[in-house]
Amino acid sequence: MxxxxxFGTKYGSTEKVAIRMAEVMRSKGSEVVVMDLxxxxxxxxxxxxxxxxxxxxIVGSWTKEAKKFIEDHKKDLVRKKVALFVCCGNMLVxxxxxxxxxxxxxxxxxxxxxxxxxxxxxxxxxxIDFSKYSFLxxxxxxxxxxxxxxxxxxxxxxxxxxxxxxxxxxxxxSSLVEGD
Numbered sequence: 188m189x190x191x192x193x194f195g196t197k198y199g200s201t202e203k204v205a206i207r208m209a210e211v212m213r214s215k216g217s218e219v220v221v222m223d224l225x226x227x228x229x230x231x232x233x234x235x236x237x238x239x240x241x242x243x244x245i246v247g248s249w250t251k252e253a254k255k256f257i258e259d260h261k262k263d264l265v266r267k268k269v270a271l272f273v274c275c276g277n278m279l280v281x282x283x284x285x286x287x288x289x290x291x292x293x294x295x296x297x298x299x300x301x302x303x304x305x306x307x308x309x310x311x312x313x314x315i316d317f318s319k320y321s322f323l324x325x326x327x328x329x330x331x332x333x334x335x336x337x338x339x340x341x342x343x344x345x346x347x348x349x350x351x352x353x354x355x356x357x358x359x360x361s362s363l364v365e366g367d
Contacts, residue, residue: 189235201274211357244292265301272293285310
């Protein structure tokens with residue numbers, strides 16, 4: 188199976204996830220092309236059997252590059268086998284809202300893109316590293332209410348956190364190409 192694994196990332200966490208997914212898929216015999224959407228390369232989706240599209244969630248939204256990819260390829264995506272995934276810091280803040288995050292960041296995106304039918308969707312944690320964030324992101328994440336949430340979770344704004352579940356990511360990636 189020939190797979191395009193395209194991703195949008197702001198701080199690199201989603202890129203690391205995409206690279207690991209590609210390694211897993213290749214180990215199962217798939218040919219995988221990994222594309223960082225910040226590089227804005229042209230792509231012909233007809234060359235691929237499957238498109239796996241992922242994004243980091245930045246202040247409650249997909250990256251602009253990932254959204255643009257969907258917009259630019261909407262007609263082709265509806266005719267393809269598509270899988271979507273996100274790396275989402277909200278999973279650390281409030282994991283009890285997993286179904287809400289899945290709807291907001293995955294199901295709604297698929298619906299807006301016109302991607303019908305069963306779409307494999309992966310909702311994963313990410314990394315939090317305040318030292319990498321822009322002024323605006325820091326302001327949002329360290330505001331009075333947000334700071335209290337971080338403190339309640341035992342999270343210090345002074346050090347990075349990685350809460351990606353690598354075995355779950357690997358299982359999901361493997362499931363996309365098994366049997367093909």
